[in-house]
Amino acid sequence: xxxxxLLREDPERVRASQRARGEDDGIVDAIVAAEQAHRSxxxxxxxxxxxxxxxxxxxxxxxxxxxxxxxxxxxxxxxRVRQLQADADAAQTELGDLLRQVGNLxxxxxxxxxxxxxxxxxxxxxxxxxxxxxKDHLALGESLAxxxxxxxxxxxxxxxxxLTGVGARLELALLNMGMAQAVEHGFTPMITPTxxxxxxxxxxxxxxxxxxxxxxxxxxxxxxxxxxxxxxxGYHADEILDLSAGPRRYAGWxxxxxxxxxxxxxxxxxxxxxxxxxxxxxxxxxxxxxxAAEHQRLxxxxxxxxxxxxxxxxxxxxxxxxxxxxxARKFDCEAWVPTQGRYRELTSTSNCTTYQARRLNTRExxxxxxxxxxxxxxxxxxxxxxWIVAILExxxxxxxxxxxxxxxxxxxxxxxxxxx
RNA sequence: GGAGGCGUCGCCUAGUCCGGUCUAUGGCGCCGCACUGCUAAUGCGGUUUGGGUUUAUCGCCCAUCGAGGGUUCAAAUCCCUCCGCCUCCGCCA
Numbered sequence: 368x369x370x371x372x373l374l375r376e377d378p379e380r381v382r383a384s385q386r387a388r389g390e391d392d393g394i395v396d397a398i399v400a401a402e403q404a405h406r407s408x409x410x411x412x413x414x415x416x417x418x419x420x421x422x423x424x425x426x427x428x429x430x431x432x433x434x435x436x437x438x439x440x441x442x443x444x445x446x447r448v449r450q451l452q453a454d455a456d457a458a459q460t461e462l463g464d465l466l467r468q469v470g471n472l473x474x475x476x477x478x479x480x481x482x483x484x485x486x487x488x489x490x491x492x493x494x495x496x497x498x499x500x501x502k503d504h505l506a507l508g509e510s511l512a513x514x515x516x517x518x519x520x521x522x523x524x525x526x527x528x529x530l531t532g533v534g535a536r537l538e539l540a541l542l543n544m545g546m547a548q549a550v551e552h553g554f555t556p557m558i559t560p561t562x563x564x565x566x567x568x569x570x571x572x573x574x575x576x577x578x579x580x581x582x583x584x585x586x587x588x589x590x591x592x593x594x595x596x597x598x599x600x601g602y603h604a605d606e607i608l609d610l611s612a613g614p615r616r617y618a619g620w621x622x623x624x625x626x627x628x629x630x631x632x633x634x635x636x637x638x639x640x641x642x643x644x645x646x647x648x649x650x651x652x653x654x655x656x657x658x659a660a661e662h663q664r665l666x667x668x669x670x671x672x673x674x675x676x677x678x679x680x681x682x683x684x685x686x687x688x689x690x691x692x693x694x695a696r697k698f699d700c701e702a703w704v705p706t707q708g709r710y711r712e713l714t715s716t717s718n719c720t721t722y723q724a725r726r727l728n729t730r731e732x733x734x735x736x737x738x739x740x741x742x743x744x745x746x747x748x749x750x751x752x753x754w755i756v757a758i759l760e761x762x763x764x765x766x767x768x769x770x771x772x773x774x775x776x777x778x779x780x781x782x783x784x785x786x787x
Numbered sequence: 788g789g790a791g792g793c794g795u796c797g798c799c800u801a802g803u804c805c806g807g808u809c810u811a812u813g814g815c816g817c818c819g820c821a822c823u824g825c826u827a828a829u830g831c832g833g834u835u836u837g838g839g840u841u842u843a844u845c846g847c848c849c850a851u852c853g854a855g856g857g858u859u860c861a862a863a864u865c866c867c868u869c870c871g872c873c874u875c876c877g878c879c880a
Contacts, residue, residue: 410839413849420849423861427807434860441860607797607836730836739836 368725369469370741371462374398384473387687389481398465405458412451419448467575471722473687474659474696484686485699491670492679494703499765503706504756505637508534510767510786513759514638525635526627526642530752533784538645538752540778542620545647545672545750547778549618552668554649557619559598562589567601570727572693572719579628595619596746599650604727607739614653614661618749621646637756639711644752651745652729655721658743659696662718665747666698669714672749675774678757679703681710693719702757713754716747759784 374381374395382392422441429437478486508514513534519527530538546556568574568590573581582591592598599619608615623646627633634640649668653661666682673680685697694717701710721741724730730739762770769784776782 406839409849413839416850417848419860423807426860438860443860445860 368466368722369472370721370725371398371402371466373472374469375402381469381472384471384687385469387473387477387479388470388690389688390470394465394468398462398469401458401462401465405455405462408451408455408458412448412455415444415448415451419444467726470690470692471695471720473690474718474720476684477690477696478684478686479688480686481688482686484688485683486686488682488684488698490679490681491673492677492703494679495705495761497705497763497765501705501760502763502767503637504639504704504759507759507763507767507769508637508755511759511769511784512787513537513755513784516637523642526640528638528641530755532787533781534755536779536781537755537758537784540775540780541676541750541754541758542645542647544675544775544778546618546620548668548672548675549616549647549649549749552616554616554618557595557599557602557617559595559602559619559621561592561595561598561621561624562587563592563597563601564589567604567727568592568597570604571597571600571723572691572726573597575692577691580626582624582626591624592621593623593625594646594746595621595623595648596650599648599746600723600727600729600744603652603729605729607730607732608652608742610652610654610731610742611734614651614657616652617650619646619648619650621648623751638752639756641752646751647749649716649745649747649749652724652742653745654731654734655741655743658718658720658745661743661745662696662698662716665716665745666700669700669716669747669749673700673702673713675772676754676758677772677774678713678761680713691717693717693722695720695722702754703761704757705760711753711757713751713757714748717745719744719746 369381378395378399382395385392385394419441422437422444426434426437426441478484502510505514505516511534512532513530515529515531519529522529550556562584565574565588568581573590573593581593583589584591590597596619598621599617602617603615623644625642627640627642630640638644649665651661651665670682680700680702683699683701685694685699690697697715697717699712699716700714702713703709704711720743723744724741729742729744731742732738733740758772758775759769762772764770764783767786771779771782771784
């Protein structure tokens, strides 16, 4: 949720952000009108409520006829107060509904446009040249007895899989390496709930426009999360944090669930796009002034991980229309996938500024004045199951084996994966 | 799943039976000031959060006693639903 004070004071900035996203900028005027309507109904309610309370005190002291007279006077007033309160509540709900439709203010410098309008910020490493027929990750995974899609489908349906033997060990090694790096940089490791309440899911911004991408357990009114970001965003909901000593950083380890409702036929082979995977996710709470710098730090830590697994990749600055509601800016690191001849997303880091925190009511004491203000939240990927795709393909050798990147070897306990 | 207990403005706590003087008590902590070689101690004042009003300060007003409804002129207090925590029993990874 964006700051309504900012919208009131600088509506043009919000309009510009909406246009950059390819969204309706007329909503800004609708919000201004809804806020005025809310305020006037609230003022009217408060005026009568004051009167009602004042008479109430007289009633408490009065006796006999005088009391009866006052009661007659205030009964009618009570009904009006009730109505005005209902009006004010309705106006507030309407205002909130409108406000929640507005995406976060896009950061300056973000490319305008949609999914294909990203900017490539940097390309790191060279795609490998093979003097043999390169196999794709599934062929490799099967010959290494690392991935079993068939039985995954038998048990869970399409887009489910088993990681077996070295495949399972590889995933654990990767995630553990991610966790170890996070700890080294001062993150608090967290194993998070993957089922969350509606308020948390909505607060993190995962319901509004992408509701069909998340699993919902109707019988229990819970959502399965697609990332530990959701639980970590909810972790400090309704709290006032002390960020005077610097950012609070958490590294969440969790299973992640995605319905992939809109992607029929896309990436159907292998484990690139699956309903369940595992991830280590960085999550930061910091002051809004520090958010842009923290975003760069998260990106740097993602790059550190990618360097450790020795993958060629590029960094893109996602265009405004592809940001999603909560993010003000998003950088993705995409690794080269040889058999596809293109880069595929392995990490994604978003600066959500105060958008999630405002919805989840996560605040700090205002360092520049009295009262409280919303904190900033950011997130970024350290490792996921999908990384296995790029590791297998980029490090495959002529004999069908796969070289294990040096940094990963201590976590895996192997320096090469051999066909069985 | 069953039985019982509990949830008050950072923490602890009074108030709930019997609705109005609750503008929510007291302690701890914290902040400010005073006093004092310094510290400590002591004294005085302040200290939920959100919103409205105000150029701003001071102030005033509204909401907020786990959440949401209801009864009532009036709800921390009575009723209903839900949530969470604790104890015990049962069942089970």
